[in-house]
Amino acid sequence: MCGIIGVMDKKRRTMDGSGIRQALSMMNERGSGEGAGYVAYGIYPDYRDCYALHVFFDNIRENKPGLDAALAQWGTIEHDEAIPTYDQPNLRAAHTPWRYFFKPDPSLASASTSPEDDIVSALVMRVNTARRGALIVSSGKNLGVFKAGGWPEDVADFYRIENYEGYTWLAHNRYPTNTPGWWGGAHPFNLLGWSVVHNGEITSYGTNRRYIESFGYTCTMFTDTEVVAYLIDLLMRRHGLDVDFAVRALAPPFWKEIDRMPEAEPEWNRALRLTYASAMMNGPFAIVAADADTMVGFTDRSKLRPMVVGECADRLYISSEEAAIRAMEPKIESITMPAAGEPVIGRVAP
């Protein structure tokens, strides 16, 4: 189960969160009221050069000083504040959402080729592993994850996401199946620039987790989708794969399909599949991932979860259901169903 939807405006024209709230609630049958969430890109233009850290505190007074100190040790907090929230009768505020606009000090990781990203991702791993009442749920520039335990409308209204203007949005309506629902287990999952929403199960989670933890990531959210966010960070940011190669590594063609490919294709497909054997994801899944410039949707190779793609002028939509896309864009120009494992990639204009 679970319902997902993503929308990207290729010209970076922004849309407020009310449309995606309505689209996601079209798929309430796919959720259970135990988790929903949204991520929006382009919402913090005033702090575009800072890493926007969205944090769940269990207790502000007890847990915040520790995080303040850790951040101050690794850089400068340009600004921090409570994320405005609005009580909802059907949503219990289990955590206090907070945001920091943070500039890491690159001289503290001078051996790295991407010191700022490495400092922030290491901080995220350290803070989330320590479990001291603080959980960093998003850590990219000019973006933010808004999620909680509840139905899509309640979570949207809790954060009043209609007050945010983003050019790319992902949203997720959760039906937890293998672990209990909690705020940290709601989607989207984010690390630095990339965010992920996912419908399905990663049955290869154990293999993927051991693989990703060998690269210094730590899985702390008690659910499978977290590992997808880290795999994408590893393949895209750290290994520098293009998005279509990264998808092909995560959801490669079957061996017998590779054998049938023409000319040079079998060779590099075999090489990619062998190199990333432990990153390959098995099980039923439909995934939409995005960063500041890209949105990509793909399904498992047996197509065990639905995915519909809509296009209308500069907007690309990827969702579990056509009706959700039409709820956001009644004048949609094209509706297609991509083939299994075949990535649908949207890029914002440079």
Place this chain on the structure above:
Amino acid sequence: MVKQVVIDGKGVHYTPLNQQIRKAVADGADEIVVSNVLGQRFIGDGLRGNVTIHVYGVPGGDLAIFMSGPTIIVHGNAEHAPGNTMDAGKVVIHGSAGDAVAHSMRGGKVFVRGDIGYRGGIHMKQYEAQSPILVVGGSAQTFLGEYMAGGLLIVLGLNGPVKAREIGSGIHGGEIVIRGDVDTACLATGATKVPLTDEDRARIAPVIREFAGDFGLDPEPLVNAEYTRIIPASARPFVGKYTWE
């Protein structure tokens, strides 16, 4: 005199929408027009009678689930599993449909003018006089007729080549008829290709004529076209996989 009832589906949840449809049928409607449908699931679920329901918009999943008798005509696309476990009656979809079309269908007809997604006709079945029919005008995707246990599944490929692979994975009853040749590499283990005999053609011709009539197509070229017939290689395809005898 035909009694027509018009229902506006705009913003209505599927439960009250289906209650309105059910009430109209109980009140003796012959024709129901449901406008502004968007994503409402289970339209016509378990419905009985001879009513015709016109759906304008995109109905949600499991359209006509358990339906036994009525005709539903969708003027738009459908989402996943229209005709799920349908018992009798007819579903005519003028657009395309999602995955698992005619899932576990046990009787009646589902006609889709456009393409369908993956696993079309999964676990269709038949019993004595009950034999379901799924006809697809466009293409079907992979795992067509998966675990098929009965019934007739026809794919006409009117929009280009049929994309399905792993056709008839686990098929142990029924038949899949695809216009044109099908590469043996596209058949799953347990499925086998046989020629379409004259008797087969005579049997499917009325179905193709009915499909063509519903969508305003010229039936004769379709009736006379070349077809590939795919049937189970064995009535127990997994006998060596899960059991030892």
